[in-house]
Amino acid sequence: xxxxxxxxxxxxxxxxxxxxxxxxxxxxxLTFLMxxxxxxxxxxxxxxMVSNSAVGFGLxxxxxxxxxxxxASFYASATSGYRYGLSGPIHYGLWxxxxxxxxxxxxxxxxxxxxxxxxxxxxxxxxxxxxxxxxMAVSNLVGSCISLMVNFTAAGALVSVLSPLNFTQGVLIAxxxxxxxxxxxxxxxxxxxxFAQLIAMIGSAVVIIPLIFINAGxxxxxxxxxxxxxxxxxxxxxxxxxxxxxxxYFIAVLAYAIGNQTIxxxxxxxxEDLIKPTFLTATVxxxxxxxxxxxxxxxxLFTGLEPVDGNMNxxxxxxxxxxxxxFGVALxxxxxxxxxxxxxxSDLSALSAIMMTxxxxxxxxxxxxxxxxxxxWGRITMIVATMLGxxxxxxxxxxxxxxVFVGALWGAxxxxxxxxxxxxxxxxxxxxxxVLVAVALFTVARFxxxxxxxxxxxxxxxxxxxxxxVVAGLMTFAFFNRTIAIIVGVLVFVGMLPFxxxxxxxxxxxxxxxxxxxxxxxxxxLMSLRSNExxxxxxxxxRVRSFQDEDAMLRSGQATPAAAKTAES
Amino acid sequence: MKxxxxxxxxxxxxxxxxxxxxxxxALVRDMRAAxxxxxxxx
Numbered sequence: 001x002x003x004x005x006x007x008x009x010x011x012x013x014x015x016x017x018x019x020x021x022x023x024x025x026x027x028x029x030l031t032f033l034m035x036x037x038x039x040x041x042x043x044x045x046x047x048x049m050v051s052n053s054a055v056g057f058g059l060x061x062x063x064x065x066x067x068x069x070x071x072a073s074f075y076a077s078a079t080s081g082y083r084y085g086l087s088g089p090i091h092y093g094l095w096x097x098x099x100x101x102x103x104x105x106x107x108x109x110x111x112x113x114x115x116x117x118x119x120x121x122x123x124x125x126x127x128x129x130x131x132x133x134x135x136m137a138v139s140n141l142v143g144s145c146i147s148l149m150v151n152f153t154a155a156g157a158l159v160s161v162l163s164p165l166n167f168t169q170g171v172l173i174a175x176x177x178x179x180x181x182x183x184x185x186x187x188x189x190x191x192x193x194x195f196a197q198l199i200a201m202i203g204s205a206v207v208i209i210p211l212i213f214i215n216a217g218x219x220x221x222x223x224x225x226x227x228x229x230x231x232x233x234x235x236x237x238x239x240x241x242x243x244x245x246x247x248x249y250f251i252a253v254l255a256y257a258i259g260n261q262t263i264x265x266x267x268x269x270x271x272e273d274l275i276k277p278t279f280l281t282a283t284v285x286x287x288x289x290x291x292x293x294x295x296x297x298x299x300x301l302f303t304g305l306e307p308v309d310g311n312m313n314x315x316x317x318x319x320x321x322x323x324x325x326x327f328g329v330a331l332x333x334x335x336x337x338x339x340x341x342x343x344x345x346s347d348l349s350a351l352s353a354i355m356m357t358x359x360x361x362x363x364x365x366x367x368x369x370x371x372x373x374x375x376x377w378g379r380i381t382m383i384v385a386t387m388l389g390x391x392x393x394x395x396x397x398x399x400x401x402x403x404v405f406v407g408a409l410w411g412a413x414x415x416x417x418x419x420x421x422x423x424x425x426x427x428x429x430x431x432x433x434x435v436l437v438a439v440a441l442f443t444v445a446r447f448x449x450x451x452x453x454x455x456x457x458x459x460x461x462x463x464x465x466x467x468x469x470v471v472a473g474l475m476t477f478a479f480f481n482r483t484i485a486i487i488v489g490v491l492v493f494v495g496m497l498p499f500x501x502x503x504x505x506x507x508x509x510x511x512x513x514x515x516x517x518x519x520x521x522x523x524x525x526l527m528s529l530r531s532n533e534x535x536x537x538x539x540x541x542x543r544v545r546s547f548q549d550e551d552a553m554l555r556s557g558q559a560t561p562a563a564a565k566t567a568e569s
Numbered sequence: 570m571k572x573x574x575x576x577x578x579x580x581x582x583x584x585x586x587x588x589x590x591x592x593x594x595a596l597v598r599d600m601r602a603a604x605x606x607x608x609x610x611x
Contacts, residue, residue: 038611051611056602058595059610065588086577188611195596202589206582219575285588292581299578 011308012161013321013329020163023330027200027337028177034196035181035189045371046546048186048378049118049353050269055191057278060270063194064282065289066342067262068100069201070147071154073339074293079312081297084241085233089294091246095253097287103257104279105478107267109421111275113537114544120264120417121358126543127420127535128428130363135435136417137358139409140261144347144354146403148385151340151347152393158336161317162329168394174337175390178344183382187265187349190342197342202289204335208320208328209292215323216303225302233301243507251467251513252407254474258417259410261350262343344389351385352378361547371551404446405439411516412438415470416524422482423528424535430527438520446512457505464511465500467518469493 015023046053055063073096080088114123121140125133152171159170182189217224232238257263270278293316300307300315305322307314320332360377361369392399416431441463443449450456473489504511603610 038609047611052609055611056595056599058592058597058599062592062596192611195592198592199589202585206586209582210579213578219571222574222578223571281588281591285585285592288581288584288588292585295578295581 011314011318011321013324013326015163015326015329015333017164019330020159020165020333023333024159024173024177024337027334027341028173028180031177031193031196031341032181034193035185038188038192039184043185043188043375044548045356045374045378046116046118046548047188048375049349049356050265051188051191053115053269054271055269056271057274057281059191059195060266060274060278061281061285062198063191063342063346064100064263064266064278065285066194066198066201066339067190067266067346068096068282068286068343069289069339070343071151071158071336071340073290074296075154075313075316077290077294078297078300078315080241080245081294081299082301082307082312082315083297084238084245085229085298085301086236087238087241088233088245089291089298091241092249093287093289093291093294095246095249096290097283098250099253099257100263100279100286101283102253102475102478103263103267104275106258106418106421107264107279108272108275110264111267111272113421113540115272115541116546116549117268117544118265118357118547119261119268119353120258121261121354122362123540123544124417124420124431125358125362126540128426128431132416132428132431133358133362135409135432136413137354139259139406139413140354141351142402143259143406143410144261144350145385145388146399146406148344148347148351148389149392149399151344152389153396154336154340156393157313158317158333158340161314162321162333167396171390171393174340174344175386175393178341178348179382179386182345182348183379186352186378186382187269190345190349191266191269193345194342197338200334200338201342204331204338205289205292208324208332208335209295211328212296212319212323213299216299216319222299222302225304228302228304243510248509248513251471251510251517252411254414254418254471255407255410255513258414259406261354262346265346265350265353348382348385352381355381357547368554369547369551371548374547405443408439408442408446408512408516409435411513412442412520414517415474415521418474418477419521419524421537424537425531425533426524426528426535427531427533430524430531433527434520434524437523438516441519442512442516445515446508448508452505452508452511458501460511460515461500461502461504462497463518463522464504464514465493465497465518466522467514467516468496468500470517470521471514 077089077092080092084091110120110123117123121133121136124136152175155174156167156171159165160167181193232240267275296316296319300319305318308318320329324332356374356378360374412435416434420426420431445460452460469489469492472492473485476488477485599610
């Protein structure tokens with residue numbers, strides 16, 4: 001191990017090339033060996049996507065935490081701690097944890113209606129049809145591709161900062177390492193390795209955080225440097241932190257939960273009666289890990305650390321380099337590699353499930369897929385996705401615009417998706433139109449395609465306030481009944497309207513995000529009220545079946561439930 | 570104030586460790602049950 005000597009001299013401790021390679025190949029090698037214990041020559045196509053749909057509490061909760069903690073989690077949490085002080089890490093970690101919490105009640109409903117589902121888009125197809133399914137599937141696909149690219153980028157950045165290897169080498173090693181252990185057994189490998197990766201992550205975090213705290217000077221240092229925090233940073237209830245970090249992230253809670261196939265996959269994989277304890281535990285676990293690592297940003301603020309090149313992502317590596325002994329830096333290395341790998345393998349599993357089910361199974365094969373071909377669709381998807389992720393990460397593209405649109409799409413689909421599983425009047429046309437109109441108006445607000453002044457601004461602020469009511473109402477509906485949810489939604493709308501009018505126009509991100517929610521809900525409801533359709537929810541369980549079972553029935557000459565339904569109609 | 574800030578910073582790794590312990594215990598229990606029933610965990 002050696003200290004670097006370049007223009008960033010003494011900012012970063014560097015591991016030697018041999019140590020770095022040992023850590024990386026050791027990590028991915030051990031992970032690969034683990035997956036050999038579950039490998040089957042002829043993988044079951046349903047298990048490749050959702051395991052046995054009876055995964056136990058320990059594995060499921062660990063997998064949910066490991067998947068949701070990605071490299072960006074703690075870098076962003078530390079940035080939040082550095083920028084906003086005392087409340088910073090809370091405003092990142094808490095709302096991120098709530099994404100896991102708020103989806104589980106709806107997840108129980110999805111599972112109850114379609115116990116053999118593999119993806120949420122598959123269930124949406126059974127509920128509405130192809131256009132709605134494809135909106136869902138495409139948004140999931142793009143989201144997972146972005147996540148994959150970000151995680152590979154984090155690998156490249158970590159390796160280039162903490163070792164003599166370069167960015168591209170880091171990306172290549174991480175990409176090929178993750179692909180190697182996920183390719184054959186898919187989701188089963190992802191869940192199993194997530195547990196080991198979580199042990200590595202939490203094991204590292206519980207050593208690193210106290211060690212940095214003590215080596216930086218402990219509580220004496222903190223007390224002596226309170227002067228470094230300005231009024232907002234030292235205020236646990238900082239308005240600035242709430243408006244700039246907490247509120248936008250809070251709004252995204254349901255959007256990320258609905259729009260992310262990695263969560264849905266775990267909802268369909270865990271034993272049905274264990275959904276609640278799994279997701280409750282995952283909420284606490286995720287929150288504790290991410291907020292804890294965010295405290296490193298707060299400590300950096302106390303120590304007066306200046307991030308190198310003004311890049312906030314350097315905060316944690318700098319703190320690690322400054323206050324950890326060499327073995328601590330190695331632990332930090334494993335922490336980051338573990339977190340990005342566990343999310344990357346989940347993204348690969350998510351991508352393969354969507355391509356297998358929603359693209360091949362339900363559209364190309366028109367509901368009669370060949371399981372063997374399906375498996376190869378899944379594996380080829382993983383290979384292509386990894387190559388794409390590696391190439392895009394190496395190009396260091398600015399993906400902000402893509403991220404913005406995916407976020408908008410997810411925000412726009414939240415109400416139509418959730419409401420579709422409770423209200424039998426929602427139609428495919430209402431779903432599709434609501435999403436498209438919401439994304440269009442989001443775009444106008446987000447990129448200020450129309451000047452946000454006068455009547456235009458008031459209209460958008462009104463729509464955004466409706467959106468706030470929708471968010472509050474949906475979150476309430478997760479745990480209470482429809483009447484209480486509507487009351488809460490209306491109260492939030494009424495209470496917020498006087499404050500939002502004339503004010504929200506200055507917060508473009510908040511305004512546009514809430515507009516997406518509000519417009520999609522209003523359009524969806526109004527169009528559905530005009531329809532005479534009354535959907536029978538019992539059909540979902542008949543239409544969404546295990547692919548392996550359906551294929552076996554077809555081969556034995558038995559009528560499948562899907563075929564029987566077609567015959568009836 | 571000193572104790573409060575110290576607790577605020579260190580409670581999170583402690584909570585993480587607690588959750589991890591809970592998950593390891595649950596996993597061992599599930600492994601034993603799976604072995605008894607002759608089933609796979611995943």
